[in-house]
Amino acid sequence: MKGQSFIKRLGFALHGLRLAVARERSLRTHLLAATALLAVLLATRPAPLWWALLALTVGLVLVAELFNSALETLLDHLHPDQHPEIGAAKDIAAGAVLVACAVAVLAGAAFLLDGLA
Numbered sequence: 321m322k323g324q325s326f327i328k329r330l331g332f333a334l335h336g337l338r339l340a341v342a343r344e345r346s347l348r349t350h351l352l353a354a355t356a357l358l359a360v361l362l363a364t365r366p367a368p369l370w371w372a373l374l375a376l377t378v379g380l381v382l383v384a385e386l387f388n389s390a391l392e393t394l395l396d397h398l399h400p401d402q403h404p405e406i407g408a409a410k411d412i413a414a415g416a417v418l419v420a421c422a423v424a425v426l427a428g429a430a431f432l433l434d435g436l437a
């Protein structure tokens with residue numbers, strides 16, 4: 321399947337996004353949080369740097385969540401049985417999402433503190 325046109329590859333990527341949204345409740349929760357943050361940004365109209373910083377952190381969370389979902393899907397397909405190493409791989413991927421969320425929370429807290437100052 322190498323050498324596909326850009327439009328086809330874009331279609332594959334959009335298909336992946338649709339699948340992930342349909343299958344992963346935590347991704348839907350993060351998308352909801354991102355929408356709420358967008359509403360806050362539109363209401364408060366902070367400096368462009370805040371838009372960039374918060375967009376980066378939200379993007380980090382969503383990308384981590386998507387990779388986590390892709391890995392879980394692959395592992396469950398290749399190795400449906402229980403194995404400690406499968407559990408370890410899933411937990412490490414979940415750890416990546418947790419780190420991304422912690423960064424997003426820190427950025428959100430800095431944004432709130434800046435607003436109060």
Ligand SMILES: Nc1ncnc2c1ncn2[C@@H]1O[C@H](COP(=O)(O)OP(=O)(O)OP(=O)(O)O)[C@@H](O)[C@H]1O
Nearest residue numbers: 344392399400401402403404406407408410411414
């Ligand atoms: N095949 C397996 N072998 C060993 N441990 C597993 C296996 N599958 C899951 N686990 C353990 O159970 C935890 C939860 O697994 P699960 O696949 O339900 O992930 P989840 O993050 O809850 O996913 P979901 O997004 O589907 O809710 C994993 O992080 C891992 O510790």
